[in-house]
Each structure stands twice: as C-alpha cells, then as structure tokens.
Amino acid sequence: MTLRLSTVILPVHRWHEGGRDRWLRAEELGFHAAYTYDHLSWRSFRDGPWFGALPTLTAAATATERMRLGTLVTSPNFRHPVTLAKELISLDDISGGRVTLGIGAGGNGFDATVLGREPWTPRERADRFGEFLPLLDRLLTEDAVTLRGTHYSADEARNIPGCVQRPRLPFAVAATGPRGLKLAARHGQAWVTTGDPKIFEEGTPEQSVEAIRGQIERLGKACAEIGRDTAELDKILLTGFTPDRGRPLESLDAFVDFAGRHQELGVTEIVIHWPIDDSDFAADQAVFEKIATEAVARLG
Template sequence: MVHVRVPGSATVAVVRTGIVILPEQRWWVAEPKWRVAEEYGFHHAWTYDHLGWRTLVDGPWFGAVPTLSAAAMVTSTIRLGTLVASPNFRHPVPFARELMALDDLSDGRITVGIGAGAVGYDTTVMGDTELPPAERTARFAEFVDVLDRLLTRERTTFEGAHYEVREARSAPGCVQRPRLPFVVAANGPKAMAVAARYGTGWVTTGPPAGSVETAEEWWAGVERYAARFTRALDAIGRRKHTIDWYLNADSSPAYSLSSAGHFRDVAGRAQELGFTDLLAHWPREEGVYAGSEAVLERVASEVLPELVSG
C-alpha cells in the first residue's frame, strides 16, 4: 500500500477546483482551452479516458494519453489527469509505461484517475463480454494493485484472477515518488475500500444518473457517500486528512457552471461535506454540459480567487 502526497495537498479550509475538457475537438481548437485553464487559476485539468462516451459516442473523440501529452507541452503548473481510466480496455503493464511517460513529459504534474469502468461502448466495441458488477469491481481491485506494483517496484511478477505479469520492468520510474498519485473513483463499499487503501484521492459522482430527479436529492446522496467513505477509511485506520476528496459536481441534475452564483454555492456545499476538490466541465455549445464560456470567465475572475483566499 502506497499513500502518495503531492504539493499543495495538505488539509485545506478551501476547495481546490478542477476543469474537465472532453477530448472531442481537434487540437487547434482544444489547445487554447488547456492554456486558459491554467491562466484562469484552476488547480487541475482533466480529460475523459474512454473509447467513446454515452450520447457523444458517434461524434469526434480522441485518446486521453496523447491529449494529456500535448496538454503537458503547453502548460507548466496545472496538474493534469484522466477522469477516469479503467480496466475496460486498459492492461496495467502498457498503461504503467504510458503513465511514466506522461509523468516525465509533465515534469511530475500527472494524477491518474482510475475507476472500475461501466458497461457500454468501452467494452462492447472490443467484443468483450460485459462483466457483472461484483466481478467488475474485483477486476478493478486487482488492476489498481498491479498498477501500484508496476509503478513502485523495479520488477513485477504477478498472477491473479484477471491479470498475469512476468518480470515487468519499471525503469526509469516516475518523476513523482514513490509513484504518481491515484485518485480512485468509488461509490460502492468495495470500490471505496480500494480508494481507502491506494488512493491519494477519492472521487465520487454521487448518485448515478437517473436515480435522482432533483439537485437536492443528489446532494443527499453525496452526503451518504461521504459518510460511507469515512467508514471505509476508519476500517483501515486511515485518517481523513491523509486523502483528498474530489466531487464531480456535474453528475448533479444542475450543471455547476450554469451561473457564477450557482458555482459558488456548489463549492460551499462541497466544502461543508468535507470535499477538498471540486470538478466542473468546460461548457459545451449543446447537449451534455451545455453552457456559456462567459460564465466560466466570471467564475474564474470572481469565484476562484475567493476559494483560494478562503
């Protein structure tokens, strides 16, 4: 078990902010967004690690690793990461190599967000059989364990129910020591146990889409998940302040960047529940996460400085 701390991740009284930029636009359009995310003062920027995603599956879509590689080249301070990588189409051995390369390109600014992966396109497009929830969680636990070994040991040999690794090398290793941080996505008890054991951070989406109708119902679910994760930490004797808590605010029925005032309220509620980090999505012209970039500008100029200053 490796608990990694990163600069600026000590216990804070304010909420750090992150922005998610979907990998759906050609680089000449996407590149300015990554630059601006840093200029606006976001603490971290993320992209989805999928082969295709939900209602956008028939539209343009690019790979997360090359996208983050390019983003690392046009930024210098903001942390970058996957939201989230999963075993649905990744094997820990080649993925560990890709993460080490990203960590090197960014000079130690990469955080890997990892989750169990949902059913759907990421699985079916490769012809695989969709696993039932319990087996998918078991595979995820093994995936995280193997990835941790690969990133912290010179050589790894492993034989499990889902993965076999033979004498995998890890030179030169990560820039961040003992490895780059893991932010583990978890809503259920078993996945939360993985987050409690391996995570530098825990990220939740709150109640799944379709299970709640109002923002208030969603926040009530987030509060239940926060209490559940506290119990997961208690079960292994880990203190809450040793792990960052990330909230994906746009899993709520109410888009976080609908107005500057709403974003301010979302940040306040997240802080009250113990979250250290808040994730919002760059506004899109239509469909999911539809919004106005003018609101994003107002949030950056008015709200983010308030959060930083406390």
C-alpha cells in the first residue's frame, strides 16, 4: 500500500494573518490530510496565540476542496460526547465528508486542569475514554440516543441527519495501552501512535522502531480477539515525538529513510508538523515542501 503523507498545522496564527494560507498551501502541496491539535493550549505555546480546533477546521473546510481534515487528537479532557457529536456532524457536512476524528484518552497537560479540577489518574482517563468513545460512536450513527453512564449520559440526544460519511465519519484512535487498543480495534478506522514516550529522551531510533513494531503487534492481537483483520485499520504515525525528533525533516533523504523504516512496520500514514520558527517544530520550509512533493514517489 502506498504510504500517505499528511501534515498537522498548529492553530497559532490568526486566520487572516497566515492561518488560511497554510491550509491552502497544504492542499496545493498534495498532502493527503491536514490535521490540527484539539487543545485549549499546549506546552511551549501556552503564552502565545492558540485558536480552537473545530472553528479552525470549519474555516479550513470552506477554504479547501479535496484534502481531508481532522483533529490529532481530541480527548475527553474538556469535551462531552453529546456536544462534540453535534459539532462533528456539522463539520462533516460543511466539508463535504472530508473529516477524520483523531481521538484519544488525553493526558495530564494544561487541558487536564484548566477547568479547575484535579487531573485524572491514568485509570480514570481510561475509564472515561471507555465510555466516551462508544457513546460518541452511537451519537454519530443513530438519530436519537439515550444512555445513562457512570461518567457520560445522553437524554434523547438528536443528531439528524447524521454524517455525510456513512455510517459515520472515521475515527483514528490514539492508543498504546491494552484498553485503548481494544477500543481502537472495535471502533477505529485508523490507529494513531507517536511512538513510545518512555524512550523519547534517551532512547535510540532503532529502539523506537521496535517499540512501534510491538504496538502494531498488540493492535493486531486486539483485532484478532474480536475477529477483525488489522489490515482494515490505517496505522498513523504523528512524528516529532520519537528519539529522532526533527532530524527526519533535515533533508529529503533523511525523511525517506525514516519513513521507509516505518512503512516496513505497516505504518500507512505519516504526519509531519508544519514548520514553526523558534519552537520544537522549527524546520526549513523549502525542505519541508520538497518532502511534501517528492517523498511519496521516492518511497514507491
């Protein structure tokens, strides 16, 4: 299968001061998809401009024509399935059925405390995600849903006419633990990884490849348990969080080598960050665009 190349455009620019231009350029460069983070703020960008994901994607949907759009990723940290479903159905309609929902359990960053609560433990996050995702699945596929859950409920939630994409827009589920992988196997049309965060600081690229190989194997086992072929799921790698850091974007050859090693593992889509000066995602724009236009052909 031909490797797909996508980008993620962080929402750090005013729409009419460079924001719109980046989404248009991403489509011109031929990216399969352009995603954005669904956070209220994020790490080193916390004290600077940061705009909302779904309004940004809605604007991108009206500005572009072909490229897929999505979150990478949404989480329950500040979302509720009922309100999120309504917004996603609207976005899917506006985009003409070009939306993918990247979704995961969330983490302990700024989003976890901004609403004035203590951050959830890993088990609490897994418990909530285990309710959130199945309910969201129902909300996007059924006209009316009523459910009483431990963490999330819906009372005759209406979502007519549903998604343009049938039976609903695709889920790309970010997961590495056993419970998350089971959710990806059952509800996902794609699976997302950033690698193994435990080896980000001191690990090697070779160790990272083996870690991702292990994740894909565990995903395969989770699929087998429910009688699903793991080949049905796209495998998406969001780059920038492996020990390689930004090195794959230093040259076309470096990226082709990096992408080829992950393509051999079964990764079907690689996502690279749109360059942002003076950040962890700084990169040469000309090299970035060369990768966008030439790397897939080099990889065959």
